[in-house]
Amino acid sequence: VKRKQRWAVFISGRGSNLQALLDLSGEVETVLVVSSRKQAPGLWRARRAGVPTTVLPKTIDWDDLDAQLRRHRVSAIVLAGFMKIVPESFIERWKGLIFNLHPSLLPLYPGMNSIECSYRDRAAMGVSFHHVVPEVDAGEILLQKQVFKRSEALELGLTLEEAEFFIHVTEHRVMREAIGYRAWI
Numbered sequence: 001v002k003r004k005q006r007w008a009v010f011i012s013g014r015g016s017n018l019q020a021l022l023d024l025s026g027e028v029e030t031v032l033v034v035s036s037r038k039q040a041p042g043l044w045r046a047r048r049a050g051v052p053t054t055v056l057p058k059t060i061d062w063d064d065l066d067a068q069l070r071r072h073r074v075s076a077i078v079l080a081g082f083m084k085i086v087p088e089s090f091i092e093r094w095k096g097l098i099f100n101l102h103p104s105l106l107p108l109y110p111g112m113n114s115i116e117c118s119y120r121d122r123a124a125m126g127v128s129f130h131h132v133v134p135e136v137d138a139g140e141i142l143l144q145k146q147v148f149k150r151s152e153a154l155e156l157g158l159t160l161e162e163a164e165f166f167i168h169v170t171e172h173r174v175m176r177e178a179i180g181y182r183a184w185i
């Protein structure tokens with residue numbers, strides 16, 4: 001039996017992947033939402049769901065954030081569109097308990113603009129859920145789903161926006177499966 005996991009979700013924007021977790025209410029406990037941007041629409045999703053939020057200052061005090069996470073008795077962290085680099089010391093403290101969702105078939109297309117770049121290259125496209133390690137988008141892959149085979153998005157005549165839509169839908173599914181139904185921690 002899985003012990004009760006108390007998740008913190010780190011966001012910077014829309015928060016549609018956060019929403020996928022909030023929709024799992026009952027099975028997954030999201031106890032804190034951390035945003036690097038005050039205007040992130042995802043904050044509104046958290047508030048509507050009654051989940052406490054914290055907005056990070058421009059210069060992030062990682063020790064203070066760590067203290068807040070402990071105060072909320074967070075047991076694991078997932079980065080869901082969090083656009084700040086997490087320092088090595090913080091990752092070390094949360095070793096094995098910090099995860100990331102990324103919109104490509106890692107190790108292909110790490111970093112920014114992964115959907116756009118893989119689309120333009122006519123590469124295979126998909127989603128990865130992985131452990132966070134100090135090197136960006138490089139930790140052990142725990143779950144991966146392919147959405148389009150090589151050239152497929154273009155053969156289907158999909159625009160970038162349409163391809164993106166399918167990637168996001170799959171992300172939400174991967175998020176729910178990874179956190180709701182699997183026991184990584």
Ligand code: GAR
Nearest residue numbers: 013014015016017080081101102103
């Ligand atoms: C998602 O596509 C996520 O995979 C991506 O940002 C988007 C956030 O959407 N993350 C990265 O690119 C991290 N390198 P959301 O705010 O609607 O969940």
